[in-house]
Amino acid sequence: MDITRFHAAFFEESREGLDAMESGLLALESGRSDAETINVIFRAAHSIKGGAATFGFTAVTDLTHLLETLLDEARSGRRVLDAEATGVLLLSVDVLRGLLAGCEHGDAIDQAGLTRARSSLEQLLSGEAKPAATHVEAETATTAATGDWRINFTPAASLFMSGNDPLRILRELGSHGELGVTCLDQRLPGFSEMDPYEAYLAWDLTLPGSVPRSAIDESFAWVADECELTIEAARAEAVPAVVSAEAATEADAGAIAGRRASDHDNSIRVAVAKVDALINLVGELVITQAMLRQRSEHLDPVANEALLSGLVQLERNTRDLQESVMGVRMLPVEFAFSRFPRMVRDLASRLGKKVHLRTSGEATELDKGVIEKIVDPLVHLVRNAIDHGLELPEERRAAGKDETGTITLTAAHQGGHIIIEIGDDGRGLDRERILRKAAERNLHVPENPTDAQVWDLVFAPGFSTAEKLTDLSGRGVGMDVVRKNIAALGGQVEIRSQSGAGSTISIRLPLTLAIVDGMSVAVGDEVFIVPLNIVIESLQPATSDVRTIAGDARVLRVREDYLPLVNLAEQYGLPVASRADAGHGHPIAVVVESDGRRLALEVDELLGQHQVVVKNLEANYRRIPGVSGATILGDGRVALIVDASGLAQSPRLAAAA
CATH class of the missing domain: 3.30.565.10 (Histidine kinase-like ATPase, C-terminal domain)
Structure with missing residues (x-):
């Protein structure tokens, strides 16, 4: 099987794990320390180590192993993470980011950074660990030193269906000490047929009592809710006799495992390109719906009552669909x-x-x-x-x-x-x-x-x-x-x-760049969209309010200010016909503000306000000065979206500014 196809998911989850580690370490440094914070950091490192080992990223595996060892000492109460240790861990997180980026893109490893991080971690680990001060933390270091650990592990069918491999768990347990393994066959006497969707194997395991209980719990952290698990010490006086899967989960790994399972059950990773394609299709649907509405305006409302009622319902459903799909691209500002x-x-x-x-x-x-x-x-x-x-x-x-x-x-x-x-x-x-x-x-x-x-x-x-x-x-x-x-x-x-x-x-x-609230204006036979968020006011100026300065530059007096006046027909190279021939009266000025500057746009008519779906003109044609995008109107025509910032930077307006 080609496991490289799973690389993208591993790198994405690893980046999320590094973010969780960094946030947790910063919380520890600021004094917001608790056992769960350290557990979150540990499990993120543990997850990255497991994935890196699977894909053969040795440098990542080795560094996260050192991280995991140091964090395990903190989890078990044998070490307090002081400012020095937190600084070293943050440095290691930075180095891990670089290593993962190198593995993802095939770049060379920052050997100097890796050596520095390993050296700092090894120096901390070789020094005398600072013991935790509280009795509660000390209790988390429980071992079965007076006897062996006895573990019964019975996977449920769902464990295999979710892609977990019991062999990986056994190997991890074996890395902590000599592992005794007895494989049990769970089939009933007289069994003759095997259901491929059931699980029939179970294991009785033993580990030396010197292995920390936390290390055993961690090996089962991701499958605790998909198996029957019993962990007990050979001598009852060493530790509580039997710890159920539910108790082990609650004591150590349940919060993260539960959240991980919940997250996976209720979410799905989708490429941004697919979301953008979906949004684009919904935009086309909105345009088509607008066309149908415009074409239906001349129908007899009595003779076509059912059709018009259906179109109203279609408009309502289209609007709801548009809002829902746009919500898919919405992310919490926490990402920034x-x-x-x-x-x-x-x-x-x-x-x-x-x-x-x-x-x-x-x-x-x-x-x-x-x-x-x-x-x-x-x-x-x-x-x-x-x-x-x-x-x-x-x-x-x-x-x-x-x-x-x-x-x-x-x-x-x-x-x-x-x-x-x-x-x-x-x-x-x-x-x-x-x-x-x-x-x-x-x-x-x-x-x-x-x-x-x-x-x-x-x-x-x-x-x-x-x-x-x-x-x-x-x-x-x-x-x-x-x-x-x-x-x-x-x-x-x-x-x-x-x-x-x-x-x-x-x-x-x-909130979004895909939909704009706009004012549609007529300039000759063409329609343009002016984004509403830059519109200050619109007015019909008197002839005496328009002045010509610096040659052919025109300004408009608006109360006490003089604003550059832009004729959109001239700006976009449209034929300038007489207003009488075009059927328009006096020109209208739309005052807009962009980049801290105000200017007036001369148009022929204000047509209305509505939401428009923005199309990227540069990607589909080329960049045009003074145009930020385009949209498709209900009658199928293309309308350009005015870029006031681009207009304000034109050389002609500099003279009028």
């Missing part, structure tokens, strides 16, 4: 937030600062594509907050603050959007310093600017108030890129800050 505890720990240690990370709203769901693209801006903002937002411990004490600074990451739904906020309780932005830097760079600053207008200056390209640059980033350095990346997702970003109290950066994002 989970990388920050380790990053915050490492940066704080590197900068000599004390930092506490507080998160909330991790269960808030967001489209997978949005989550993947928001991670880099979030990383930049969190690094900025630690590097230049939070003060050193002595500075915080001098200011009357707790020497440990706090970084907060929150996520919450707000209407059809999600709000992600990154906050710190550090020094805050310096208004006067920002204004001085703006003057030095000849940036335009409104007269008597508000705080919000001053904070907005940090988004200027290359703007920074840092007195010296570090290898991390200055507050403000790269903020223009952050805003640009967020705007590319259809989002917005703003800053709130108070001197001496800290800063908060708020990011507003659409």
Whole structure:
């Protein structure tokens, strides 16, 4: 059998195991230690070791064996994981990530990193273990030193059906000491026919009493609910006489085994490409349904009552189906937030600062594509907050603050959007310093600017108030890129800050990139979609409100401001006919805001508002300036989706800005 076809599942599960190990170790380091946390870390390492051994990844197997040994000492109460041990374990997790990536992609092994991790683990193991202080922890180290362990193992049929191999369990038990094996035939007397879906074998096993009970339990952890299991000591006084499968599960491995079984029963791994294909098909169904609705508008409602009623039901079912399928791509924000505890720990240690990370709203769901693209801006903002937002411990004490600074990451739904906020309780932005830097760079600053207008200056390209640059980033350095990346997702970003109290950066994002709430507008004979999240207002300007400057650049006066005016017909190369011939009256201006800039789009008519299914124009045709995508209307026509950010960057508008 070609077992390489199972590689993808192994690597995916191993990455999840490493994430669980890292989270558990960070919890231990922060003082949130309990027996179950150590068990979770141990079982993740144990699972990775078993899979790596199956597929022949020797380097991974050897390193996880050392990890497992150290963690088993902690589980059994023979060792306390102090800061030094936790640091070594975190280093080993990093090395394991590299090893697994190398195995997955066929890259060379980082031999230096592997040697360093092995050496650190062996040094810890060879040193004197620090015993646990509590009686409860000491009890978990129970052995049957006064006699042998006697084990009766009777697999159920479901154990074989789920792909588990009893031989693997026996080999693992044998690795702990000399294993005595007696194979039992469970068939009844007079048995003549064998059912291939039943299990007839059982085993009586013995192990030396010096083997820890926890090691035996761990060997059966994944099959405890798929077998009859009895573990007892040869002498009753050494340990409790009989431990049932249920008790063993509850005492040690049940929580994880139960959760693992539950997860597998209630979930299934599906390739993202398959989900995207399903979403695309549902999008086509939505378009077809819109076509049917439009074609049915001219039917006699009396003569076609049954047909129209069916179409209404079809529309309702299509909408429900669309929402359900879109939910498949939704993931909790925890997928983005989970990388920050380790990053915050490492940066704080590197900068000599004390930092506490507080998160909330991790269960808030967001489209997978949005989550993947928001991670880099979030990383930049969190690094900025630690590097230049939070003060050193002595500075915080001098200011009357707790020497440990706090970084907060929150996520919450707000209407059809999600709000992600990154906050710190550090020094805050310096208004006067920002204004001085703006003057030095000849940036335009409104007269008597508000705080919000001053904070907005940090988004200027290359703007920074840092007195010296570090290898991390200055507050403000790269903020223009952050805003640009967020705007590319259809989002917005703003800053709130108070001197001496800290800063908060708020990011507003659409829940999904696959469906857009849009305003359809007519430009000549064509229809365009303007995303509603960037629309501020629409108005019918008077002729006197339109001015021409810098040659042919036009601006529109909207109350006290002058905004660049973009004629969409000219922008997209459409024939410009007289408005009377086209059947249109006075032009209409749609005011939009993107990348912190406002501009007015000149259109002929507002047609309505509705959700549209976004089609990737670049993948199906090529990139077009000022266009972010396309959709198919109910009558079958293609409508382009306006990219206000691209329009705002055109050279013609630069003169009008």
